Amino acid sequence: MKIPRIRSDFLPLAAASFLVLAYNASFWRTFTAATGGFRAGNLPLYLGACLLLVLVFSGVLALVNYRRLFKPVLIVLLLLSSVTAHFMSQYGLVVDASMVQNVVETDVREAGELFNWKLVQAVVLFGLLPSWLVWRLPVQYGPLPRSILANGGVFAMSLLLAVGLLFLLFKTLAPAVREHRELRFMLTPTNVFQAANGYLKRKWATPTVVAPLGTDAAKGRLWSAAGSMQRTVTIIVVGETARAMNFSLNGYERNTNPELAQERSLVNFSNVASCGTATAISVPCVFSDLTRKGYADDKARSREGLLDVLRHAGFEVVWRDNNSGCKGVCDRVRFEDMSQPVPGSPDCNEEECYDARLLEGLPEMIRNAGQDLVVVLHQKGSHGPAYWKRYPAGFGKFGPVCRTNELEQCSREAITAAYDNSILYTDHFLGKTIALLKEAGIPASMFYFSDHGESLGEKSMYLHGAPYMFSPEEQRKVPMMLWMSDSFSQRFHIDRNCLAARSGQPFSHDNVFHSTLGMLNVSTAVRNPKLDLFQPCIRDA
Ligand SMILES: [Zn+2]
Structure with a gap:
């Protein structure tokens, strides 16, 4: 049987749609919960978010849409995604740097415990089968200059549309993504690359040596x-x-x-x-x-x-903290975490x-x-x-x-x-701080500034x-x-x-x-x- 050849220009969009829809059950479940639970009224939001991801993925895939390059890349993505999606849905895991570390540094016996028939099924159904189909798919590539032009066009258009869509959905997406940071560890397959990158960075990072500063500091003449x-x-x-x-x-x-x-x-x-x-x-x-x-x-x-x-x-x-820590600036001074609720306070x-x-x-x-x-x-x-x-x-x-x-x-x-x-x-808080300093009755000052606006x-x-x-x-x-x-x-x-x-x-x-x-x-x-x-x-x- 002769299957008609498919024009290469359609590949990124088709592959992106498949990746977004087939491997991201955990992501979409969390996303729906993060935006207030499933509601019919949220349908435009779900569609918008879905389209946004498809556009971004297809823009990136367009960059590798060349003969003898696209298929191997896509097959690697499909295999990786099938394993990742399986572990996320089976064990509720999210894929981050520590996860990659577990995988890389685990021994064969431990890994063996994770190996079961469900994994085999997932890899066969969602990894090998689509990979085989992709491998067999007859694709028609044009001459190289035309491909470069077309892929560049797809890349630019996809990102342009994605930015426009992001602008429209920003009010809803921003709080959801900010409050549910786990979402970015759930989006497959980008989470795998992000996690691997984080793991390698951590592994190759040289331990930070803190250089002393202002060791000549002393109280001046006026003291x-x-x-x-x-x-x-x-x-x-x-x-x-x-x-x-x-x-x-x-x-x-x-x-x-x-x-x-x-x-x-x-x-x-x-x-x-x-x-x-x-x-x-x-x-x-x-x-x-x-x-x-x-x-x-x-x-x-x-x-x-x-x-x-x-x-x-x-x-x-x-340093007294009612926030999320001092980001390293108080590492060598006394730190008091005041952010945890205390009964009776x-x-x-x-x-x-x-x-x-x-x-x-x-x-x-x-x-x-x-x-x-x-x-x-x-x-x-x-x-x-x-x-x-x-x-x-x-x-x-x-x-x-x-x-x-x-x-x-x-x-x-x-x-x-x-x-x-x-x-x-x-x-009121600053007023109270000033009142407290007045009470103290010693030379006192208060310097207030915010970290950023809103x-x-x-x-x-x-x-x-x-x-x-x-x-x-x-x-x-x-x-x-x-x-x-x-x-x-x-x-x-x-x-x-x-x-x-x-x-x-x-x-x-x-x-x-x-x-x-x-x-x-x-x-x-x-x-x-x-x-x-x-x-x-x-x-x-
Ligand atoms: Zn801030």
Whole structure:
């Protein structure tokens, strides 16, 4: 029997559809659950997501759509996918770097226990059979230049359509994918490559050696000049997902800063850019001496940062966390995890703790400190998409609020109202922190800045994490403010009016490292006076 030859141009799309549909039962099950359970009304979403994946897969497959290349590649994919899909559905496994490690480093006897007839069936039915069909399939390839042109066209068109579709579905997809990170370990066969890549990276990674930084750091002249021998305390508050434009201190129409507005000693910096648009970049970046342009993940991890320099200068440093850890910047200082619910704490419910939990026991810590103290408080802040979970009932001033992770079910107004309430709670939290420092009665300061901003539907974007170059201002402009007790600014000769006069100038996370050292009169060669925003405002007495 003679089967008509199939034109090669159709192969990527056909293969992509088969991969997306035949091997991804676990993925689609989780995806449906992540988007609020199966509903007929969600049908356009399922179809859209499916089409999106088919387009991306077929775009990539088009790159290998050449005679004597496409079939072997596809057959490898089919075989890999059949095994992967079997283990995912049989054992509920997800495919990540540790999984690959298990497979590679397991012994024959252990592997034998995983071998059963179901696996054989799966490999025969979903691996060998389709592979054999693919092998036998008569395909008609045109001349090479034509193929190159056609494949390039398929690649470009597929990705273009995929981007358009992503734009349409972003509001629904972004929260689902963010809240269910396991999804990317379930999508077959990309999970296999991602996991293998992660495994190899881990295997070949050289152990990080942390280079010391600012070991020359010492308390400067002003520490000994003034007669005062009183200890000092500085609190650095690292905010989460707070964007500058929703602070009434920065001109927002809603009064989200009723408490901070009362603080006459507060300096609010109104034009501050973040280093990244995600916690994993901004937090290590803001505590490193590298600027945004010089920042790289591995570079920051292999050198000490601000907290180490402060330690070298003789400060006691503590990191208190109500977030997901300090991303390596507090590795060599005391760490207190305050994010786990504690029965009996007024600031926690069964699931999580509000940020006020970070202040529990802090007055005692300040009183009992043996040295000058620097405490970092890492907030949960306005972490989304569940903004309404970030504040206690008393702070639901704006409304009605969105009470679901599925942002597409809420209006922009309801999403923004919940977000604004979380800012209102941060205002209260910062007010409470200042009150606590006043109570302490020693020279004290509080330096607050957020890690990045958030999109709340502007330009159809939500959440954060956009590539910096293309990121909207909403994700990049962060609040930053400074409070100092009178005794603190006097001791370190800081002219608050001078700072206030400079507060509208453009600053960024690049300034934090050098300014903290400047504020605390730490002398070290690693402080760059040009990036120290206190430098022009220190009055030599
Ligand atoms: Zn963040």
